[in-house]
Amino acid sequence: MELFSAPWWSALVAIIIIDLVLAGDNAIVIALAARKLPPQLQRKAIVWGTVGAIVVRSAMTLVVVWLLKIPGLMLIGGLALVWIAYKLLVDTGGEDDHDSVQVNGFWGAMKTIIIADAVMGIDNVLGVAGAAQGSFDLVVIGLLISIPIVVLGSTIILKLVERFPIIISLGAAVLAFTAAKMIVNEKLLSDIFKAGTNTSVMLSWGLTAIVIAGVLYFGNQKARKAKAAAASANAADS
Numbered sequence: 001m002e003l004f005s006a007p008w009w010s011a012l013v014a015i016i017i018i019d020l021v022l023a024g025d026n027a028i029v030i031a032l033a034a035r036k037l038p039p040q041l042q043r044k045a046i047v048w049g050t051v052g053a054i055v056v057r058s059a060m061t062l063v064v065v066w067l068l069k070i071p072g073l074m075l076i077g078g079l080a081l082v083w084i085a086y087k088l089l090v091d092t093g094g095e096d097d098h099d100s101v102q103v104n105g106f107w108g109a110m111k112t113i114i115i116a117d118a119v120m121g122i123d124n125v126l127g128v129a130g131a132a133q134g135s136f137d138l139v140v141i142g143l144l145i146s147i148p149i150v151v152l153g154s155t156i157i158l159k160l161v162e163r164f165p166i167i168i169s170l171g172a173a174v175l176a177f178t179a180a181k182m183i184v185n186e187k188l189l190s191d192i193f194k195a196g197t198n199t200s201v202m203l204s205w206g207l208t209a210i211v212i213a214g215v216l217y218f219g220n221q222k223a224r225k226a227k228a229a230a231a232s233a234n235a236a237d238s
Contacts, residue, residue, distance in 0.1 A: 003137065008135070008138065011131050011132060011133060011135065011138055012138060012141065012142075014131040014174050014177070014178055015127075015128050015131045015132065015138060015141070015142040015145065016145055017170060017171055017174045018124065018127040018128060018131060018142075018171065018174060018175060018178070019124065019128070019142065019145050019146045020167070020171070021088065021167060021168065021170075021171025021172075021174075021175075037105075037106060037109055041106050041109075044106070045106055045109040045110060048110060049109060049110050049114065052110060052114040053114050054143065054146070056114055057124070057125060057143065057146070058143050060125045061125045061128060061129055061139055061142075061143060062136075062139065064077075064125050064126060064129040065129045065132065065134060065136065065139055068129060068130070068134070068182070069134065071186075071187050071188050072186070072188055074182050074183070074185060074186040074187070075182070075183055075186040075188065075189065077126055077129075077130060077182050078130070078179045078180065078181075078182030078183035078186070079179070079183070080126060080179075081126055081127060081130055081175055081176075081178060081179035081182065082176060082179045082211060082215060084126065084127070084175060085172045085173075085175035085176045085179060085215045085219070086172075086215050086218065086219045086222075087219075088168065088171060088172045088175065088219070089168065089169065089172045089215070089216070089219025089220055089222070089223050090219055090222045090223050090226065124146065127175055127178060128142040128143075128146075130178045130179065130181065130182045131174075131178045131181075133181070133185065169216060169220070172215055172216060172219060173212050173215070173216060175215075176211050176212040176214075176215040176216070177208060177211075177212055179211060180207055180208035180211040180212065181208070183207065183211075184204045184207060184208070193207070
């Protein structure tokens with residue numbers, strides 16, 4: 001991907017949106033892991049925990065970028081990212097999972113932050129690697145962007161999402177678009193999507209439209225049903 005070209009800038013915008021939408025959980029875990037520490041250790045745990053998490057995420061991202069060059073894995077990664085986009089809409093982001101974070105002292109907080117970020121950051125890593133399309137300069141920029149987003153904390157991110165719920169749908173759409181790009185760029189499917197004919201171009205954009213529309217429709221439908229069921233359950237309890 002040529003530096004500062006139109007595809008480069010569009011990939012960068014996609015990476016920024018992915019970071020904004022998917023970094024929230026990581027910021028929440030960091031805040032919760034540090035909250036029971038003495039005030040003088042909280043800032044230290046947040047800073048060094050974030051540094052450790054970024055090192056782990058950097059290694060994961062570079063490995064994923066390399067793995068996606070293996071035939072067949074771009075397709076698998078794209079399908080996984082479709083599921084992640086769907087779950088982003090379906091999951092309500094309840095605090096139960098976050099509140100279960102157990103921390104024991106400063107090093108316990110550090111371990112919790114790094115391990116949780118490694119596990120929870122898989123979606124972010126896969127999204128950034130897919131959007132970068134093998135461009136390592138975009139991978140590095142994506143990682144640099146994710147650092148201040150996580151350090152700024154969950155409060156700002158959560159307030160933005162609460163005030164502008166469309167951010168979640170936008171993020172899911174970007175992830176779905178990235179997933180579709182990964183699938184159509186799979187080398188094993190190049191005869192279908194990269195043949196250079198009008199049919200292959202139509203199939204490529206057709207699949208992209210179907211993936212985005214499918215994720216948004218089924219994800220929002222599932223989320224609405226879940227909210228309705230929760231409201232009915234609360235009404236029955238009261």
